[in-house]
Amino acid sequence: MTLLDLSARDREGKAATAVRPVWDSEPLRYLDEHGAPVEGGIRPTPALLDPGALLRGYRALRFARAFDTEATNLVMQGRLAVYPSCRGQEACEVAAVHALEEQDWLLPTYRDSAALVLRGIPAVDALTLLRGTWHCGYDPKQWRTMPQCTPLATQGPHAVGLGLAAKLAGDPAVALCFFGDGATSEGDFHEAANSAAVYQAPVVFLVQNNQYAISVPLHKQTHAISLADKASGYGMPGIRVDGNDLIAMNAVLAEAVQRARTGGGPTLIEAVTYRVQAHTNADDAARYRQSAEVEYWRRRDPIDRLGRYLTARGALDAAVEAEIDEECERYCEQMRAQFAEEPSYDADEMFEHVYDEMTPQLKAQREMLRAEEAAK
Amino acid sequence: MSQGTEQISAPAAPLTMAKAINAALSDAMAEDDKVVVFGEDVGALGGVFRVTDGLAAKFGDERCFDTPLAEASIMGTAIGMAVYGFKPVVEMQFDAFAYPAFEQVFSHLAKMRNRTRGAVPVPVVVRIPYGGGIGGVEHHSDSSESYFAHTPGLHVVTPATVEDSYSLLREAIDSPDPVIFFEPKRLYWSKANVALPARTGRIGTAAVRRQGTHATLVCYGQTVPVCMAAAEQAAKEGIELEVLDLRSLVPLDDEAIESSVGRTGRAIVVHESVGFGGFGAEVAARIAERCFYRLEAPVTRVAGLDIPFPPPKYEHWYLPDADRVLDAVDRAMAAG
Structure with a gap:
């Protein structure tokens, strides 16, 4: 069998993985809104319920929230040009990053800054785009993390390429690609999902259905009840999961990543969550949604739910909470200090990375700009 | 192979x-x-x-x-x-x-x-x-x-x-x-x-396909043979046209263009794509910026018409051919 076994499907006349419609099903979950195991919910493996592992997840959620809050503050202080908050969606960010190994690739959108810092990227580098001092502030190859993608869904085909490359190279690497619900209306989403399935590329498509694309609610984005149901049209498994339930998210992602890593092809995951903040600081959410709706979702906060579960099991108490508070505060203090410094940037750099070798025309323009600056 | x-x-x-x-x-x-x-x-x-x-x-x-x-x-x-x-x-x-x-x-x-x-x-x-x-x-x-x-x-x-x-x-x-x-x-x-493996000039360098003294035809891709045919015909009338094949649009070989047009004093930019806002406009502008005082005639363009590409039966009217290039050469020669 070749690595790129495009003919296997034709011979069997069907996809290797079973596909079932999910539109009539509630999202998979483990925790109810109060943080208690829900009746008839998923049954995670013991490893996924290990208190130590879950406490690590909880710390990461708290850290993501602290980072997100601090970044929001930095906008108000004029230190960042703009910041799209992921508040309320932290379980998606944490589960995605924790599901990956070092050799795996992450493809974030502009709303996934928290995932960048969870991956280990320093905050100053992660927020370079939003600070406006460059486009991408980190080395994507070093962190196996592509630049945050702004044109919706266009990162999807890149995930297919990374996954296909890993497959052809015989590496066990997986590509995990974030989308928002709005991105599922884009052509590139469809092309990426279809191609990934045809190539059986090791890709996990994680749609954070946070109910809004700026102001447009999901029902204006799609007539379908479930985004995960789209998967059956591509011949891949589609899973609808409670995106505010870290335990369920971990379980679903572990399975999808494992399937991709072992040659089982791509998976489409719809994580049902909610964008608690406006699209960005420049948006006014009061123009298109009711505060009661926001309150409904605040009561399903991913951090509170896991916190109550861990507290009930004795894995979390006031002392640990205080310790986490202090860790987060230290990190945010460091962020404030770093962003208080005026950033430095050099006009020459604009010309340096357009081509491997600067063209004569760009050299001339660089000289023109240098002369202009010198004359000031 | x-x-x-x-x-x-x-x-x-x-x-x-x-x-x-x-x-x-x-x-x-x-x-x-x-x-x-x-x-x-x-x-x-x-x-x-x-x-x-x-x-x-x-x-x-x-x-x-x-x-x-x-x-x-x-x-x-x-x-x-x-x-x-x-x-x-x-x-x-x-x-x-x-x-x-x-x-x-x-x-x-x-x-x-x-x-x-x-x-x-x-x-x-x-x-x-x-x-x-x-x-x-x-x-x-x-x-x-x-x-x-x-x-x-x-x-x-x-x-x-x-x-x-x-x-x-x-x-x-x-x-x-x-x-x-x-x-x-x-x-x-x-x-x-052609004996393979052949290696010619680097990306970013143009090539003079025919040397001439009276005018430069700047072209690329499918208009290169068109310009060669035009130069062939012009030579019979005593007009020596230089044919410059750009090969690379980006990076553009400004030096090759300047060197040729600076010598001949006349430039006709020839391409098949739509003329309006086309690549020939860029070439013409650069010639004006770099060679203005050495020009004997206005820089002209011979390009595709400013219409959607026509049906097969019409395309002979659309495509720049040697006659259309030579008409432009005649105008350039008359100017100076």
Whole structure:
């Protein structure tokens, strides 16, 4: 069998993985809104319920929230040009990053800054785009993390390429690609999902259905009840999961990543969550949604739910909470200090990375700009 | 297919441009197993123009494979593979079929190196058969080079000779930058005695195809043979035209243009794509900026008409031919 076994499907006349419609099903979950195991919910493996592992997840959620809050503050202080908050969606960010190994690739959108810092990227580098001092502030190859993608869904085909490359190279690497619900209306989403399935590329498509694309609610984005149901049209498994339930998210992602890593092809995951903040600081959410709706979702906060579960099991108490508070505060203090410094940037750099070798025309323009600056 | 320098001493067999491009792909794939070729119908069929003929059989379907009919996905997949360390050479089946991939080209392929401060180069080659003159129905004859040339971060090249088609494609595959490789489909079956592997000038250098003193015809791709025919005819009337084949639109060989037009004092820019806002406007502007005081006549353009590419029965009216070029030469000669 070749690595790129495009003919296997034709011979069997069907996809290797079973596909079932999910539109009539509630999202998979483990925790109810109060943080208690829900009746008839998923049954995670013991490893996924290990208190130590879950406490690590909880710390990461708290850290993501602290980072997100601090970044929001930095906008108000004029230190960042703009910041799209992921508040309320932290379980998606944490589960995605924790599901990956070092050799795996992450493809974030502009709303996934928290995932960048969870991956280990320093905050100053992660927020370079939003600070406006460059486009991408980190080395994507070093962190196996592509630049945050702004044109919706266009990162999807890149995930297919990374996954296909890993497959052809015989590496066990997986590509995990974030989308928002709005991105599922884009052509590139469809092309990426279809191609990934045809190539059986090791890709996990994680749609954070946070109910809004700026102001447009999901029902204006799609007539379908479930985004995960789209998967059956591509011949891949589609899973609808409670995106505010870290335990369920971990379980679903572990399975999808494992399937991709072992040659089982791509998976489409719809994580049902909610964008608690406006699209960005420049948006006014009061123009298109009711505060009661926001309150409904605040009561399903991913951090509170896991916190109550861990507290009930004795894995979390006031002392640990205080310790986490202090860790987060230290990190945010460091962020404030770093962003208080005026950033430095050099006009020459604009010309340096357009081509491997600067063209004569760009050299001339660089000289023109240098002369202009010198004359000031 | 192209083993060797021994062919240089022996008379080289006539080779078509399509075969030369095929040989360039084959040789690059043989030399570097990171080179992969994919696109629509490039596998078993060998491409609708047979340019990838035999590659899947020779290198296997992991190195040369058919893709779903999804140009944005082809381009985006190539970007992802390049980031991972491969050197993808993708085919857009026809000029107009590359349009769905525009966003991937403009927002990612062209910008990735820049937005990552050089950390992520994307060495992808995009092959696009372009231009008319083959009796193609609508959407099969566009010349879209200006859109790409207008986008910083891309190299845009187009061969006019069999030898250049091999050499420029090898250069493109070797390049650490993305290269849009426009193949003049009207010239796919043009032949020349070429010994492979041929290497001509680097990307970014133009070539003087015919020396002359009275005026310079600046051209590229399918208008190079048109200009050569015009120069041939003009010579019979005692007018010596220089024919400058740009080969590379980005980077542009300003020096070669200035050197030629500075000597002849007259310039006619000839291309097949729409004239308005076209690449010839850029060339004409640069000549005005650099050679104004040495010009004997206004710089003129001979280009495609400012209309959607017409149906096959009409295309002879659209395509610039030697007569239209010579009319422009006459006007330039009368001016000074």
